[in-house]
Amino acid sequence: MAKINFGGVEEEVVTREEFPLEKAREVLKNETIAVLGYGVQGPGQALNLRDNGFNVIVGQRKDSKTWDKAVKDGWVPGKTLFELEEACEKGTILQFLLSDAGQIALWPTVKKHLKKGKTLYFSHGFGITYKEQTGIVPDADIDVILVAPKGSGTSLRRLFLEGKGLNSSFAVHQNASGKARENAIALGIGVGSGYLFETDFRKEVFSDLTGERGTLMGALAGILEAQYTLLRKKGHSPSESFNETVEELTESLIKLVAENGMDWMYANCSTTAQRGALDWKNRFRDAVAPVFDDLYESVATGNEARITIEANRQPDYRAKLEVELAELHNSEMWQAGAQVRKLRPKQ
Template sequence: MAVMNFGGVNENVVTREEFPLEKAREILKNEVIAIIGYGVQGPGQSMNLRDNGFNVIVGQRKDSKTWDKAVADGWVPGQTLFEIEEACQRATIIQYLLSDAAQIAVWPLVKKHLTAGKALYFSHGFAITYKERTNIIPPADVDVILVAPKGSGTSLRRMFLQGRGLNSSYAIFQDATGHAYERVVSLGIGVGSGYLFETTFQREVYSDLTGERGTLMGAIQGIFAAQYDVLRAHGHTPSEAFNETIEELTQSLMPLVAENGMDWMYANCSTTAQRGALDWWKPFRDAAKPVFEKLYAEVACGNEAQRSIDSNSQTDYRVKLEEELAAMRNSEMWQAGAVVRKLRPENN
């Protein structure tokens, strides 16, 4: 573990140079890793572990679309693909990667196979942080650990295949064996992390829920819609409004920010853009900060968690979800986006 300075604050991080893949494989050579759930994180993490030489099996409900997806990805029924309970029984490390609502439903089945010395692994701090609401309380004689890639399972897999890594946080909630640190870091390296930074289950879920509802998804969609609507109301065409709101940001500017930071991107734009951006970013910050404060408070008190549990547990959740996504997809802004994407040079 190394101590790195981030903007004047020291943090514990683990890099692939100091903790190479060979070391991770040696530590976990006698472990059987069961991936429970093959939805968002399951495919990327399981295939990366498999390609990195770990002993991995998948547990999934039979006769489901995700079972069929696992078979299509090369998992073999009866050899590396099993029903959830059998996978849990065979495993020494259970990677619990079902959705938060599904984790609650399946927990009684998983818990009975958490015998002494096993490890229970999460990629989200939700179940443990809100255990009074989820009733997910692990036995005292198992390790409880977390590796949370900072991105989707799809991104994790794509970056792995490109020879890159997606940064992840790691945490230890319970060290029953004395080997939780070696296990969690080895798994973090195994799933394809670029580097690992230390957190807690609580900090992970608080930051994650805030980020998803904020700049990662919720706030950014809201800002997109607000600017697009203003441009359209003032007579700009759908193409112009979409290009100035989203296309230029995602295709031109954000890659520059990712490579060198916001100041570098500002420095390499026109002087007119520089001046305007520097003048206006603080008013936007000041307008948005109260919303973020309210959001964080809702996350910290558990209201956001309860809303998620209540909503995602409904039998018609998927139907309602598709209705909401269809409304977004069919909005003028994203219909314009579909046309713009088709006109990109790589698609012609």
């Protein structure tokens, strides 16, 4: 592992230099990797593993849209594409990539096929960490590992095709074989990780749920909505409000942050913008800090897991979810965004 200094804190990470793809292939040469689920993470991980030369099959419910998607992606029914239970039987490493609700529903079937010597793989610590609520408790004679790409499966695939990588965490929950850690790293390299950093299942799910509800999705959407609404109330047009709230962020500034950090982005803005940003940054930080405290507590106590599980158990959950997503889609801000995107210069 490589030792990296993160702002004064030394951390060990795994890069492709010390664990190249060729080594990953050698480690997993006798394994059949069964990717269970072809929704969010499944396609990106399965396709990247296949393209990287691993022995991969996909398990998915037949006569579903995702089954049809798998066929379009080149998975062949009866050869590399199977019903979920058959894939569980054939696989030696079962990549459990169904939704959290789907994992709860399928767990009795998966557990039945987890014979000694097999490996159970997650990309989220939810099922194991909240076992009292999910009922997911593997037997002690199998390996239980995690590789969690820090982004969507779509991003994982896009970056792979660009010759890049999406950073991932990895963890070992059970090491019955003595090889669980090496296998986890090999799988992390195989799915296209940029670099890998070690965690545990509990920390992964706590940070993941906090991030999703916080800066990555929930807080970001809320802050954008608040600023857009304010500008509209003050008489600014939809175009001006959207450009000053979203477009400049996504098309310009956040790319500078990604390139070289927040200070680099500040350095490439006007002195007026710098002064204002520095003056107001701490006010926003202090205002939202109590909300983040409440959020982390709700995650750590299992309350967020309970809310998610109970919602998914409702027979009309999908219909209600579509209504909520439609409200977001149809809001003036995101309708303005649709028009702004159409007006971007074509390549």
